[in-house]
Amino acid sequence: MTQCKPSTFRTTLWAAPLLAVAGTALLGCNGAAARRNDPVQAPHTEVARAAAPAFDADYAWSVLLKQCEFGPRPVGSQAHRKTRDYLVDEMRKHTDTVVEQDFTYKVMPLTNVIGIFGPADRAPILLCAHWDTRPTADMEIDAAARKTPIMGANDGASGVAVLLALAKSFKAQPPSVGVAVALLDGEDYGDFERDEGVFLGSRYLAKNLKPVGKPTYGILLDMIGDKDLTIFREQNSEERARSVNDKVFRIASELGHSRNLRDRIGYAITDDHLPLIAAGIPTIDLIDFDYGPWHTVDDTADRCSKASLKVVGETVGETVYREKKVRPANP
Numbered sequence: 001m002t003q004c005k006p007s008t009f010r011t012t013l014w015a016a017p018l019l020a021v022a023g024t025a026l027l028g029c030n031g032a033a034a035r036r037n038d039p040v041q042a043p044h045t046e047v048a049r050a051a052a053p054a055f056d057a058d059y060a061w062s063v064l065l066k067q068c069e070f071g072p073r074p075v076g077s078q079a080h081r082k083t084r085d086y087l088v089d090e091m092r093k094h095t096d097t098v099v100e101q102d103f104t105y106k107v108m109p110l111t112n113v114i115g116i117f118g119p120a121d122r123a124p125i126l127l128c129a130h131w132d133t134r135p136t137a138d139m140e141i142d143a144a145a146r147k148t149p150i151m152g153a154n155d156g157a158s159g160v161a162v163l164l165a166l167a168k169s170f171k172a173q174p175p176s177v178g179v180a181v182a183l184l185d186g187e188d189y190g191d192f193e194r195d196e197g198v199f200l201g202s203r204y205l206a207k208n209l210k211p212v213g214k215p216t217y218g219i220l221l222d223m224i225g226d227k228d229l230t231i232f233r234e235q236n237s238e239e240r241a242r243s244v245n246d247k248v249f250r251i252a253s254e255l256g257h258s259r260n261l262r263d264r265i266g267y268a269i270t271d272d273h274l275p276l277i278a279a280g281i282p283t284i285d286l287i288d289f290d291y292g293p294w295h296t297v298d299d300t301a302d303r304c305s306k307a308s309l310k311v312v313g314e315t316v317g318e319t320v321y322r323e324k325k326v327r328p329a330n331p
Contacts, residue, residue: 052317090164094170098115118179128276131185132188163221165309219248223291251322
């Protein structure tokens with residue numbers, strides 16, 4: 001991973017071909033500060049909601065806290081194994097169809113936990129987030145502290161919390177289209193600069209799509225629990241899945257969440273959405289990269305907010321419930 005400071009920009013050489021396609025300049029180290037001074041958008045007063053059940057923010061928050069109770073959850077740790085079992089058990093509460101995609105990296109076991117809602121032939125939507133945490137706090141100023149694994153309350157637990165709460169909604173009220181909820185492993189383990197040991201779960205899923213079929217589109221959640229939640233359109237998402245960005249940010253505005261989901265382009269981020277895009281699934285990355293505790297020991301639950309989980313959960317849930325089953329054309 002290349003960055004200027006914890007709250008600005010990240011990219012890796014792995015994304016270079018995609019970024020070359022984009023043909024746009026990447027933001028530099030001053031990008032975050034400039035965007036923080038942007039005026040706050042006024043939310044829409046009229047809210048057009050689908051018949052979606054209320055998002056259970058209390059449950060989402062409990063899932064975030066439970067993951068943190070296990071401690072840091074890097075690949076290969078005992079906490080990682082315990083978290084895996086917990087996530088499988090929680091997903092099974094919400095759907096009978098749970099796929100455990102087991103694979104290894106340097107003999108260490110990893111698992112993508114995937115819940116399937118509805119038949120795969122009904123234009124499935126892929127929702128995903130990574131659940132592992134960084135084994136080193138590489139953005140700490142103190143050299144000794146950099147060897148410490150991070151808690152990952154925001155960078156890991158927050159996206160998973162929202163997705164499991166949405167899975168709960170999908171059980172209570174099935175949407176009109178199929179949905180695959182994928183909790184991805186091994187995003188944050190290795191060396192981003194060398195593109196080694198990172199994005200492991202999304203790369204594995206991209207090569208093994210049978211459990212989810214061929215989703216119409218995907219939405220990735222990463223670091224969406226920040227108390228000061230600000231999500232921009234991500235540059236790679238904009239170039240490769242603009243229609244999905246259009247849909248999500250329009251719905252966020254209609255729900256009155258435009259203060260948190262800013263409808264303009266922010267950073268170019270290398271993340272789990274890129275392997276999925278390369279596999280032919282237009283996928284956007286909803287990420288708040290203006291997060292000071294990123295990859296530090298301060299990425300703890302007190303830096304997160306139940307309200308932020310609710311904003312993202314309502315937006316993504318509304319997006320799913322507005323989708324309609326595509327009827328086949330008459331022969």
